[in-house]
Amino acid sequence: MLLAELGNMIRERRKTLRITQPHLAEMAGISESTLYKIENSKANPTIKVLNQVAEILGLEIMLEVKK
Incomplete structure (x- = not known):
């Protein structure tokens, strides 16, 4: 996701x-x-900030690492 x-x-x-x-x-x-x-x-937020916002909104952010 972009x-x-x-x-x-x-x-x-x-x-x-x-x-x-x-x-x-x-x-x-x-x-x-x-x-x-x-x-x-217009920002490049940290994962921590994105997670804080997502939790408040009832959303879940998942990261996928590919080789």
């Missing part, structure tokens, strides 16, 4: 749950600016 797809998924889930960007950012312990950048594919 970061653009992930950002869109996070934004859509946030809107479905009727959570504002400021509220989600506060819950995740990140700045509103960072959340905006994640949702709009």
Whole structure:
């Protein structure tokens, strides 16, 4: 999954749950600016940050390592 797809998924889930960007950012312990950048594919967030946001939204991020 590309970061653009992930950002869109996070934004859509946030809107479905009727959570504002400021509220989600506060819950995740990140700045509103960072959340905006994640949702709009303008950031390269850490796995930790993505996982924090995903957990709040009831999403699960899975990584696959290929050889």
